[in-house]
Amino acid sequence: MHLDLFRFIRRNASLAVAAILGAQTALADSHGIAMYGEPQLPADFQALPYANPDAPTGGRIVTGEVGGFDSLNPLILKGSSPWQLPHLAHETLMGRNWDEPFSLYGLLAESIEVGENREWVEFTLRPEAKFSDGSPVTVEDVMWSYETLGTVGHPRYHSTWDKVEKMEKTGERSVRFDFNVEDRELALIIGMRPILKKAQWEGKDFAESGLDTIPITSAPYVVTDFEPGRFVELSRDPDYWGADLPFRRGTNNLDTIRMEFFGDETAAFEAFKAGILNSNREFNAEKWESQYDFAAIQRGDVVKSLIPHERPTGITGFVMNTRRAPFDDWRVRDAMLHAFNFEYVNDALTGGAQERITSYFSNSVLGMDDxxxxxxxxxxxxxxADQLLPGALEGYALPVSDGSARNRAGIRAAIDLMAEAGYVIEDGVMMTPDGQPMKFEILLSQGAGEPQSIADIFVESLTRMGIDATVSVVDPAQYRERTDQFDFDMTYYRRGLSLSPGNEQRLYWSCEAAETRGSRNLMGMCSPAAEAMIDRLLNSETREDFVAATKALDRVLTTGRYVVPFYEYNTSRIAHAKELKFPEAIPIYGDWINWQPDVWWWQEEN
Structure with a gap:
């Protein structure tokens, strides 16, 4: 069932009126803030709606990751760090409620205040907020963190910092940010930046840090053990300052969170079956049905849980780099979509069990309509209209094959599109407009697993068109370096999207991001239409305009033909030790970011 994006508005008629009218009421010393209307949870809320305040503490969760790491600082461009660290080992001024599209509640900050048009935002720190070494979190720490991340941190932080006209200390525990652009979301985005201890980094080069420094933060977990490329272990801080906050009640229940790293998915799965890991996400529906019958499951020591969600599918597939030929021509990209035989791939790898992603925001009310x-x-x-590609206004749907291995109709359509772009087949070889054999590389990271299986089938289809496509598998460090430098033709791409798209859309699709090393705009798209739609959704004052702007953006992205989409994942499949429990109340985001370690707990069977 599709999400009513603003279903929380219906729970309170006064909030509905405020949202529909686009009310701009200023907040004064509020416990939270919402993108539209008022936050769902009242000032005296006792716990997040999907947390169990009575959950016991203790136990451990051990998960497997494919690849490796050479850094414990996920906030800089250099190096590769475990993807979970920004969420587990760092804390922000405000925190998300994953049962609302976009609302924040005080975490390090006890209150937030904004201008009438959100042209400024001010936070007041909690007096009890402390770092893991026992020192207080100060305004100076906050200001240093924002300036450092905004200038020498990962490029994803730079664009927000560029929109800050002035940052100033306004009291012993308060700090204010004034903005130089109209952007209603900035007040929320500013509240979600990690806060670090300034004194720890004096005399050190933050941008070059890797395994030499474990950041001191105020989060519930601290890194207590690691072996480069092998494992990272975090332990719950018994002296965590915020344990009694309503926002934290029933969360961070596990004593230990450990991530083990493996060379490929097969090794990780075998480790799970052997009991080295005690929780495993499965993305392949057919494998879930056919290979999860090993001894531990038969004994009942491991259970299988299905976790539904109501968020957009995002995009998963092979992304094409439009910065260079041949994918700078949309007709060539369209040809790739016709040549890719999804129906055959789906049948071969999942028994036809998984549906295809149809657009970036599909599976939600934000997705483009037929x-x-x-x-x-x-x-x-x-x-x-004169800049949009075919289908954006008229209507568009991905090509569908007959499911046979040869995909004759799809290959024929693909060859016709290549001909329109100036490519011809000579003696069975596809020749470029300048008379050279067409060839390109599909870049994958070591241990890619299913993406490599899909790539192998795709290459067979391309061979029938006379195209020399090769699959190159490199180690994770080299893969990170090459994708950061946009040194690829085609590669595996996965971008999750939320029910509250905002400024991060610029990091994904903007012209500026296309030119920013290490950005998430791997396709290199630069579309004035996309940028205009992002501006609209950021400054919409009504639900109608916000949804319409996102649906319009979805059309621009999908008809841009930047990615060859794979499956949609609208249900999470998690197999886990029977002692690992989770609340019955599932947030609308489902298994999202660190929902599992956040609200799960360990409970021995009686």
Whole structure:
């Protein structure tokens, strides 16, 4: 069932009126803030709606990761760190409630205040907030963190910092940010930056740090043990300052969170079966049905849980780099979509059990509708009609094959599109417009598993068109370096999208990000229409405009033909030790970010 994005508005009629009218009421010393209307949870809430306040503490969770790491600082461009560290080992001024599209509640900050039009935001720190070494979190720490991340931190932090006109200390525990652009989301984004201890980094080069420094933070977990490329272990801080906060009640229940690293998915799965790991996510529906019958499951020591969600599918597939030929031509990209035989791939690898991603925001109310653009969506897109690719206004759907291995119709359509782009087949070889054999590389990271199986099938299809496509598998460090430098033709790509798209969309799809080393705009797209839609969704004052702007953005992205999409994952499959429990109340985001270690707990069977 699709999500009613603003279903929480229906729970309170006054909030509905405020959201529909786009109320701009200023917040004064509020416990939280919402993108639209008011936060769902009242000031005196006792716990997050999907947490169990009575959950016991103790136990451990051990999960497997493919690849390795050479850094414990996930906030800089250099090196490769475990993806979980920004969420587990760092804390922010405000925290997310994953049962709302976009609302924040005080964490390090006890209150937030904004200007009438959100042209500024001010936070007041909690007096009890402390780092793991026992020192207080100060305004100076906050200001240093924002400036450091915004200038020498990972490029994803730079664009927000560029929009800060002034940052100033306004009291012993308060700090204010004034913005130089109109952007209603900035007040929320500013509240979600990691806060570090300034004194720890004096005399050190933050941008070059790796395994030599474990950041001191105020989070519930601290890194207590690691072996480069092998494992990272975090332990619950028994002296964590915020354990009694309503926002934290029923969360961070596990004593230990450990991530083990393996060379490939097969090794990780075998480790799970052997009991080295005690929790494992499975993305392949067929494997879930056919290979999860090993001894531990038969004994009942391991159980299988299905976790539904109502968030967008995001995009998963092979992304094409438009910065260079041949994928700078949309007709070539379209040809790749026709040549990719999804129905055959799906049948071969999952028994046809998984549906395909149909657009970036599919599986949600934010996804583009079938058929021609109508109403506000068309109104937003029409000024860019001469720049949009076919289908954006008229309607678009991904090619569908007959499911046979040869995919004759798809290959024929692909060859026709290549011909339109100036490519011809000579003696069975696809020749470029300048008379050279067409070839390109599909870059994958070591241990890619299923993406490599999909790539192998895709290469067979391309061979029938006379295209020399090769699959190159490199170690994780080299893969990170090459993708950061945009040194690839095609590669595996996965980008999760939320029910509250905002400024991060610029990091994914903007012209600026296309030119920023290490950005998430791997396709290199630069679309004035996409940027205009992002501006609209950021500054929408009504639900109608926000949804319409996102649907319009979805059309621009999907018809840009930047990614060859794979499966959608609208249900999480987690096999785990029977002692690992989770609440019955599932947030609308489902198994999202660190929902599992956040609210799960360990409970021995009686």
């Amino acid at each position: 058929g021609p653009a109508e109403g506000r969506v068309r109104e937003f897109l029409e000024p860019f």
